[in-house]
Amino acid sequence: MSISPTKRLSMEGVDVEARTISSELGNLGLDSSKEAGDGSSFLPGTTPEALFYVLPYLGLKELLTLETVSSQLREAIRGDVTLWQQLHVDVPLNRKLTDAELVGLSSRSHGRLQSLSLIKCIRLSESVIEHIVEANPMLQKLNLSACTGVSAEAVLRMVKIQTERRSPHIPGLTQLRIRGLYGVTPEILESLQRMMQSEGNHSASDVIPSPHYYKNGEPSPAISEEQLIDIEACPKCRTARLVFDCTRPTCEQRRNIPLQQCRGCYLCIARCEECGVCIDGDDYEETFCMEFLCQSCWLRLPKCSECNRAGCSRHIEALDISETSIFSCDSCQGVLPGDTGPIFD
Ligand SMILES: [Zn+2]
Ligand SMILES: [Zn+2]
Ligand SMILES: [Zn+2]
Ligand SMILES: [Zn+2]
Ligand SMILES: [Zn+2]
Structure with a gap:
């Protein structure tokens, strides 16, 4: 369940216009000088009771927005440790989140953080994340995808800390993304796997990864909860990256034959953005977003009215047009493509 703070919420007959986060986090709504209830939509003590029941279902942005609505809500949100045991920062807060703000947010769980997920949080430094890991022994899930301020060595240290404190009461890290x-070598990846697989995680290590196909830069289906680490050494180039399987029926049949399999990272095997099939020279069709599409996907996708090139569905969506409307692609309009891409390393 997710409620956009920019939408009007109607609960128990009370219309609440949740305000957008003050100056996009001003920052993150953690500014203690800003009193809760500023411009509140409620009279003191009149916060609709239903709002308290939806809190566990809200994301970080919604919680931070509701904090500013009334002092009652602010107290309820900040005082409930269970709301802060899973901390997930993604678009749009990720690019603005600073070290100090992350420390503030993580301290709300009072050392009981279980899951820390920081997607593309490019301003964070590794020392702060390491400090948070040290302060939260119950941490089981750590997602640092595309946090470019974190080195592979820092990840090693964090996993080591959690591995060494593992006990019957402390599970250690069970999931690492x-x-x-940068800098995750096959040797580092092996060390991470070894540490995470030891002792308590036997059952997880026995799980054979199911195939993951390529779909708009993401694995499809998504990496399962049981998989310890999302990346693996690419069978072709040995670089530690996401590895994709092939949707082409003849390739699928060869999945278990090491020298013939069509498995590899996005750099080793070009794949259709839409259906994940491997692309060979004859099958390639030119796109306006410079990504690969197979012939059949190219044929069905909308084309730019000027250059007659198709684009992948992700870039079509970014142009904010319907599948049937006439449009000009970014390059025909002289605009650089926006940052709509997946995470690549
Ligand atoms: Zn590769
Ligand atoms: Zn295709
Ligand atoms: Zn293939
Ligand atoms: Zn065009
Ligand atoms: Zn595209």
Whole structure:
């Protein structure tokens, strides 16, 4: 369940216009000088009771927005440790989140953080994340995808801390997501796997990864909860990256034959953005977004009215047009493509 703070919420007959986050986090709504209830939509003590019941279902942005609505809500949100045991920062807050703000948010769980997920949080430094890991022994899930301020060595240290404190009461790290980090060598990846697989995680290590196909830069289906680490050494180039399987029926049949399999990272095997099939020279069709499409996907997707090139569905969506309307692609309009891409390293 997710409620956009920019929409009007109607609860128990009370219309609440949740305000957008003050100056986009001003920052993150953690400014203690800003009193809760400023411009509140409610009279003191009149916060609709239903709002308290939806809190566990809201994301970070919604919680931070509601904090500013009334002092009652602010107290309820900040005082409930369970709301802060899973901290997930993604678009749009990720690019603005600073070290100090992350420390503030993580401290709300009072050392009981279980899941820390920081997607493309490019302003964060590794020392602060390491400090948070140290302060939260119960941390089981760590997602640092494309946090470019975090080195592979820092990830090693964090996993080591959690591994060494593992006990019957402390599970240690059971899930690590590090796609898009710099410097993860096959040796480092092996050390991470070894540490995470030891002792308590036997059952998880026995799980054979199911195939993941390529779909708009993401694995499809998504990496399962049981998989310890999202990346693996690419069978072709040995670089630690997401590895994709092939949707082409003849390639699928060869999945278990090491020298013939069509498995590899996005750099080793070009794949259709839409259906994940491997692209060979004859099958390639030119696109306005410079990504690969197979012939059949190219034929069905909308084309730019000027250059007659198709684009992948992600870029079509970014142009904010319907599938049937006439449009000009960014390059025909002389505009650089926006940052709509997936995480690549
Ligand atoms: Zn590769
Ligand atoms: Zn295709
Ligand atoms: Zn293939
Ligand atoms: Zn065009
Ligand atoms: Zn595209």
